[in-house]
Amino acid sequence: MLELKDICYEVYDEVLDGDKEILNHVNLTVKDNDFMVITGPNGGGKSTIAKMIMGIIQPTKGKILFNGEDITNLSITERAKLGIGFAFQQPVRFKGLFVFDLLKFAAGRELSVDEACVYLSEVGLCAKDYVDREVNGSLSGGELKRIEIAMLMARKSSLSVFDEPEAGIDLWSFKNLVEVFQNLRKETSGSILIISHQERILEIADTIAIISNGEIREVGSRDEMLPKLMEDSMECTCLKRRGEKHE
Numbered sequence: 509m510l511e512l513k514d515i516c517y518e519v520y521d522e523v524l525d526g527d528k529e530i531l532n533h534v535n536l537t538v539k540d541n542d543f544m545v546i547t548g549p550n551g552g553g554k555s556t557i558a559k560m561i562m563g564i565i566q567p568t569k570g571k572i573l574f575n576g577e578d579i580t581n582l583s584i585t586e587r588a589k590l591g592i593g594f595a596f597q598q599p600v601r602f603k604g605l606f607v608f609d610l611l612k613f614a615a616g617r618e619l620s621v622d623e624a625c626v627y628l629s630e631v632g633l634c635a636k637d638y639v640d641r642e643v644n645g646s647l648s649g650g651e652l653k654r655i656e657i658a659m660l661m662a663r664k665s666s667l668s669v670f671d672e673p674e675a676g677i678d679l680w681s682f683k684n685l686v687e688v689f690q691n692l693r694k695e696t697s698g699s700i701l702i703i704s705h706q707e708r709i710l711e712i713a714d715t716i717a718i719i720s721n722g723e724i725r726e727v728g729s730r731d732e733m734l735p736k737l738m739e740d741s742m743e744c745t746c747l748k749r750r751g752e753k754h755e
């Protein structure tokens with residue numbers, strides 16, 4: 509499905525007055541129908557990988573293959589057409605558009621209001637209050653985040669990438685969010701890649717990858733990786749345990 513091959517990413521850093529290495533020879537494979545969670549300490553390079561998969565930034569070195577096709581130089585739109593969907597850590601506001609329009613565009617087909625309402629309800633929004641809302645500054649960060657997740661549900665991408673879906677979601681709704689991902693997995697035939705620090709999201713993964721300092725440290729099955737992460741979380745703060753606040 510998705511292969512990152514020897515990916516490096518460098519940016520010019522004014523403070524250093526030189527190149528700063530953000531990703532260092534990253535190799536990672538997301539298999540068909542895999543539910544992978546990438547985790548690791550802040551600043552490790554997780555969002556950078558997500559942005560690279562979507563085509564928002566280009567690697568300095570290396571290749572990205574999607575179903576065997578080299579997509580390294582394809583635009584965001586071209587990748588979306590191939591079936592890669594992305595939910596941002598900080599969702600974008602689209603002034604002048606309404607929630608229903610966004611869901612319809614995301615689905616890429618005719619969508620009834622009833623269907624749109626099902627997606628909104630699934631992400632814990634009272635559908636009748638939101639379907640006609642404009643996607644402007646009046647929506648809170650948490651509301652936008654949920655609308656974005658509903659968009660990916662409507663899109664049914666063959667690869668759905670979520671960057672910290674828990675950010676801005678209150679603890680009350682978080683349990684539902686975990687259920688949303690479990691349902692998404694049951695209902696879609698594609699792969700899911702989630703960037704997360706949350707234990708409860710890691711618990712529903714098939715595969716867990718750990719990245720720190722721009723390098724993949726370890727990749728393995730949930731059963732293999734969770735005990736190690738739990739041990740590490742006693743020593744560091746990279747993993748948020750049950751009941752901890754999501755920021």
Ligand SMILES: Nc1ncnc2c1ncn2[C@@H]1O[C@H](COP(=O)(O)OP(=O)(O)OP(=O)(O)O)[C@@H](O)[C@H]1O
Nearest residue numbers: 519521528530548549550551552553554555556557
């Ligand atoms: N354009 C850039 N210029 C300079 N530094 C950058 C740039 N993009 C990313 N970085 C740095 O690269 C590192 C990795 O950033 P990234 O956002 O990928 O981390 P992350 O693992 O997603 O962190 P978090 O868990 O806090 O969201 C950080 O130290 C960040 O400051």
